[in-house]
Amino acid sequence: DIQMTQTPSSMPASLGERVTISCRASQGISNYLNWYQQKPDGTIKPLIYYTSNLQSGVPSRFSGSGSGTDYSLTISSLEPEDFAMYYCQQYDSSPWTFGGGTKLELK
């Protein structure tokens, strides 16, 4: 199974700050990488698909990049509603696997 390692596991940040979350796969995943946001009430929504494509309705301050084994999610200027958990997910091969998550916290 492909292991997905996210760093950092938690990140204190301030409103308006630019932040980047990293995700490393245990083997190349050919850009088959999605990002999700989970709110404290458990609600999950997609942000980015296939490494860098913005899901419909997601603000343009979110962006994704990467290739091979290394991928990242960047939020250009943090808004109050962005403080949440973030997960990467590979779908290059079954079983599809998620990273351990990054908790974005208000500093």
Next chain:
Amino acid sequence: QVQLKESGPGLVQPSQTLSLTCTVSGFSLTSYHVSWVRQPPGKGLEWMGVIWTGGSTAYNSLLKSRLSISRDISKSQVFLKMNSLQTEDTATYYCARLEHTTGVFDYWGQGVMVTVSS
């Protein structure tokens, strides 16, 4: 609009079978795949399995021997059955729609918390 809603027992005894239902609306199960994903308390997400639009299934190899996913198209329902439950199966269970052109889980249910305990 697209909605998915999980339902099932909140408490299951060890060694028993878990049965969950995902009722969908706003789309057809013959047009979109549906997966189950679970999340133990305070932990990350684990993909469990998928039922494809054609009705075939694929499972996480770690759960394959205990897991079954099926559906009733006429009722717009997807079912999860998992046997031999243990305490480590305590989790919130989500169903999610898989968008086949982008490969993303584009809509998720609210989740249902299942506790395995005697």
